[in-house]
Amino acid sequence: MIKQNLQNVKSDLNEILLKLGKPADAVKLLAVTKTQTIEIINTAITAGGVYIAENKVQDASLKIPHLAVQPTEFHFIGKLQSNKINKLLALKPNLIHTIDKLSTAEKLNNALQKNGRIQEVLIQVNTSDEEQKNGVAPQDLLELVRSIAILPNLKIKGLMTVSILSDDESKIRFCFAKLRKLFKAIEEEKIKNVDMKYLSMGMSGDYKIAIEEGANIIRLGSIIFGKRVYK
Numbered sequence: 001m002i003k004q005n006l007q008n009v010k011s012d013l014n015e016i017l018l019k020l021g022k023p024a025d026a027v028k029l030l031a032v033t034k035t036q037t038i039e040i041i042n043t044a045i046t047a048g049g050v051y052i053a054e055n056k057v058q059d060a061s062l063k064i065p066h067l068a069v070q071p072t073e074f075h076f077i078g079k080l081q082s083n084k085i086n087k088l089l090a091l092k093p094n095l096i097h098t099i100d101k102l103s104t105a106e107k108l109n110n111a112l113q114k115n116g117r118i119q120e121v122l123i124q125v126n127t128s129d130e131e132q133k134n135g136v137a138p139q140d141l142l143e144l145v146r147s148i149a150i151l152p153n154l155k156i157k158g159l160m161t162v163s164i165l166s167d168d169e170s171k172i173r174f175c176f177a178k179l180r181k182l183f184k185a186i187e188e189e190k191i192k193n194v195d196m197k198y199l200s201m202g203m204s205g206d207y208k209i210a211i212e213e214g215a216n217i218i219r220l221g222s223i224i225f226g227k228r229v230y231k
């Protein structure tokens, strides 16, 4: 079933990209494997063409090192607590999507400095103005980017958002369009040590809209693995 779901998603993805006149590899597909078992993650990796994303450091460290085949890329997409930074770094994430505070960025930078490593990160933006959502407020984004850009062991590679929880497509599209505009605006600032490359937006319910609005990383869970069961 997972293999079939993945095939369906990939063919949808190809269709959208073709329609937009973009190359077939224009979008990175992340399989969000939170709550999924090692066996299931192995199935997704061997099916091919996906990267792996987890949102909890603890869960990720119980699974990622024990996979039969290591994923080509591992992405962290959850809230990063400072007491979990070293544990996350041990997993060598290719990209951390969720930096939204200078204090976390500084702690991450310090930990990286001790290991002499550079970490690519995205800045998470709250585009929906929902109080419970993580992410920096749009009006505070530029200042945060400028402060993080000074930290030598972090490399900003773009922006990430989670859209509004709504059935109204225009409200969802508005969130994604907002992130794209912020992305462009920061790009135009040409800030040293900032390389605006990735727009991480779009989940199972809204990835088509996200790609139309310029996403080049999408994060898909339930459409690949079925409805999640939380223990």
Ligand SMILES: *Cc1c(COP(=O)(O)O)cnc(C)c1O
Pocket: 032, 034, 055, 077, 078, 162, 202, 203, 204, 205, 219, 220, 221, 222, 223
């Ligand atoms: C769980 C999660 C996803 C995937 O959600 P689905 O709706 O199952 O595709 C994507 N991004 C983040 C940040 C998540 O926490």
